[in-house]
Amino acid sequence: MFELKPLSKEAIPAALQRAERYRLLNEPAEAESICLDILQIEPENQAASITLLLALTDHYYSGIICERRAKAQLGHHMPGSLANAYDWLREAMSWYEKAERLRPPGNDEAILRWNTCARLLMRNPRLKPAETERFEPFLE
Numbered sequence: 833m834f835e836l837k838p839l840s841k842e843a844i845p846a847a848l849q850r851a852e853r854y855r856l857l858n859e860p861a862e863a864e865s866i867c868l869d870i871l872q873i874e875p876e877n878q879a880a881s882i883t884l885l886l887a888l889t890d891h892y893y894s895g896i897i898c899e900r901r902a903k904a905q906l907g908h909h910m911p912g913s914l915a916n917a918y919d920w921l922r923e924a925m926s927w928y929e930k931a932e933r934l935r936p937p938g939n940d941e942a943i944l945r946w947n948t949c950a951r952l953l954m955r956n957p958r959l960k961p962a963e964t965e966r967f968e969p970f971l972e
Contacts, residue, residue, distance in 0.1 A: 839869050844877070851883050860890035888934045892942055895927030899949060915962035921949045 839847055851866035867884035870877055902920030905913045928949070931942035953959050 836869070836872075839873050841873060844870050844874060844880075848877075848879055848883065851880070851887070855883060855887050855890065858890070858894075860887040860894075863887035863890075888931070891927055891934065892931035892945075895924045895931060895942070895945060898924035898927060899945065902949075902952075912962065914958050915960065918953070918959045918961055921953055921959070925949045 847866050847870055851863045851870070854860075854866065855863040864884060864887040867880045867887065870880040871884065874880065898920045902917040902924060905917035905920060925946050928942040928946040932940075932946065935942055
């Protein structure tokens with residue numbers, strides 16, 4: 833395994849700005865990593881704690897967005913909409929799994945959302961990944 837390298841105290845303000853920027857760019861994993869580095873040096877850094885908390889909640893809310901997109905696809909009744917809904921539900925479940933690993937004790941909201949997506953997939957066998965087309969080049 834790797835041994836993480838510590839930040840210098842002087843680098844903390846710039847690192848915090850970078851974490852906030854990554855969060856706003858919808859890259860919560862990067863923001864989370866930077867905040868953990870900051871908190872390793874300054875455990876009481878409130879700005880890093882807040883940014884970390886926001887980055888962690890971004891995982892959950894990304895799942896909510898994907899789940900809602902899936903449900904919107906279910907209402908379209910167009911070719912490919914069921915496969916799209918399947919893909920959005922699986923992506924939502926992936927986000928919920930990330931949020932579950934980071935949840936505080938007693939907060940099982942991500943598990944409840946994951947179960948909702950799983951039940952939706954299990955109840956509707958028509959929700960499945962798009963079939964991949966087989967392509968065979970012509971031989972001359």
